[in-house]
Amino acid sequence: MDTQLRSQAELINDHLEIIEDELNDFLDFTSIDKVLDSNHQVPIDYIQNIFREFRYLAVYCGEGKRAITKLIQTDQLEQNYVDRVYKGIYYKCVIEYFSPKDEIWTEDSRASYRNKCSIDFRDDPGEIIEQTMKKVEPSFHELREQLDYLDL
Template identity: 65%
Template sequence: MDTHLLSQAESIQDHLQLIEHELSDFLDFTSVDKILDESKDVEINFIQTIFKEFRYIAVYSGEGKKAINRILMDQRIEETLVDKVYKGIYFKCVNEFFSPHHEVWYEDSRASYRNKFSIDFYTKPGMLIEDTIKKIEPSFHHIRDQLDYLDLS
């Protein structure tokens, strides 16, 4: 495998690992009740939906990480297969993060001009959730930047 492709695959895998780890830790050690105790104004359905999105993203990140691991184990993988795996990661992980199926947050495309994180919530979800998003967002930006060369039509 080309050294550039190898380093790119390892980098994406590392970021997917970080995302999966952060979300798994959050989901393992945080409850909906804990969030509701912290943020009295938030509706339970909203928090449950955020947890559901976090579960999807954690699973998709784990799947992407495993797919890249299979690529890394075989040194003679074709570039078309790598692109197929990357497209899957882009559509399942990156798109799900920046445009979640259940619209609980959205990407503020002007955030970089104001030196702030790009994910905004429709309702304030509490600091535990906001901190988790802030931990994983840079990895999603990195993965998206790494995959911007793909023809994603």
């Protein structure tokens, strides 16, 4: 595997690991009741959907990490195999983060101009969830930037 391809794969792997660890920590140590205690106004089904989406993202990032690890350990790689792995990560992780199926949040594409988080929640999810999103968002932006060349 050439040096540039290896370093890109390692960078992608690092960001997937950050996201997976952060989301798993949230899911392991935060309950729906805890979120509702800090924000009584939000509907329980909305918080349940956010937790479900966090679980999906954690699993998808874990799958991507395993696929990248196999790439890194392989000496000879075909570019179309690398692209296939990267496309899977892009669709399952990046697209799912910025445009979740249930539309529980949306991306504000102008957020970077206003120096704020690019995710707009449909309802106020509370501080705990917002802080978790702020922790993982830079890694999702980096993944999107690294995989942008795929012309999807």
